[in-house]
Amino acid sequence: MCRAVTVNEVDDKSKVVPTTNSPPLHDTTESSDDALVAATLDGDETAFEQLFERHRRFVAHTAGRFFRRREQIEEIIQETFTKVYFALPSYRGAEGRSFPAWLRRIAVNTAYDELRRMQRHPESLVSELTEDETRWLDAQMHESSGVKDAEANVIARDLANKLLDRLDADDRLVLTLLDGEDCSTAEIARITGWSIAKVKVRAHRARKSLRRVLQKFM
Amino acid sequence: MKNLLFWKIKNRKQEAQLDHIGRELVRAASANREDLEAAHSAPFLYARIRAAVAKKQKADAEVRDFSFSMFAVMRHAVPMMIVIAFASVLLLFTGAFTAGMNTPDETATNFDRVVLDEDNLPLSSDEVLSTIIAGHHNDDDGEGDQR
Structure with missing residues (x-):
């Protein structure tokens, strides 16, 4: 199951049960998502605002897996909810899948589009690794679980973005969903609309590409 | 053969290590909590969506x-x-x-019309020339009469 969102088959308020002790990504106290979708389709603008308020954190979290800059995340949130607004008539609710799963699919696809756009217009060439980043890689290579302080996290984040920028959008999407979101191949297939076989092949190629990129710097 | 097997095992171990680092990197690539909070609670975000x-x-x-x-x-x-x-x-x-x-009558009428129409055609250069020559002759005849 993908991280943070577990779809409960019982028809509760928003059909979502957070899996961790962190604050819930979805507000489950008010009317159900399906009711809000129906109200929005009936022309109730406040219902859509409620949907936005309820799920914006979740969309930000999904976008944050792919992008680290605040402006990029905001852009993905805006684009996702705009797409959601126009796609609401195609949301089938209880007959199909839960609203958060449907929303995740739109958010991931929006992020994927943005990754592909960025690849077509790269902002800058990837620079060489800094001394700290090389040291981090060495530490990872020689010890499986090192002490992770805040500084190490910052170094890892910078390094990760430098290296992941070298992968193509498909590889990055698959690896992020597999390792970042802990999704299964079946879930990735559902989110992306690809076949399970394609996801498996993509994941294999993506790992190989990442290995190649890492080997270049080690 | 033994060397090849040793190389394969070493290679597999290295791949596993690289995959582990890859996973760590993918997890590390996420935006930090502050940026996420700032992004989803950005002012006028809903207004921008609207x-x-x-x-x-x-x-x-x-x-x-x-x-x-x-x-x-x-x-x-x-x-x-x-x-x-x-x-x-x-x-x-x-x-x-x-x-x-x-009908034959209509055909004859049409033929007449064609003939009539031919009368309305502009003069040919031969006709113009002959008219001029005829005019000169007439002038000459008139002068001869006066004499």
Whole structure:
């Protein structure tokens, strides 16, 4: 199951049960998502605002897996909810899948589009690794679980973005969903609309590409 | 053979290590909590979404209006063009039909009309020349009479 969102088959308020002790990504106290979708389709603008308020954190979290800059995340949130607004008539609710799963699919696809756009217009060439980043890689290579302080996290984040920028959008999407979101191949297939076989092949190629990129710097 | 096996095991171990680092990197690539909080609680985010929705609705409406106006024009123009084309074909065929169905009298009349029409044709250069020569002759005759 993908991280943070577990779809409960019982028809509760928003059909979502957070899996961790962190604050819930979805507000489950008010009317159900399906009711809000129906109200929005009936022309109730406040219902859509409620949907936005309820799920914006979740969309930000999904976008944050792919992008680290605040402006990029905001852009993905805006684009996702705009797409959601126009796609609401195609949301089938209880007959199909839960609203958060449907929303995740739109958010991931929006992020994927943005990754592909960025690849077509790269902002800058990837620079060489800094001394700290090389040291981090060495530490990872020689010890499986090192002490992770805040500084190490910052170094890892910078390094990760430098290296992941070298992968193509498909590889990055698959690896992020597999390792970042802990999704299964079946879930990735559902989110992306690809076949399970394609996801498996993509994941294999993506790992190989990442290995190649890492080997270049080690 | 033993070396190859040793190399394979070493290679597999290295791949596993690289995959582990890869996983760590993918997890590390996420935006930090502060940036996420700042992004989803950005001021006017909902207003921007509403503006984007309104902009798209307006663009869609413009496309729809254009399509409707084009459809309205086509709806009137196409039947009109069909009627005109049909009328032209009809005229062509009826003209050919009436030409083919002329009686002998009508044919004679038509022939006369052709002859008559030939009288109205502009003068040829030979005719002009002969007229000038005839005029000169007349002048000469007149002078001779005076003498």
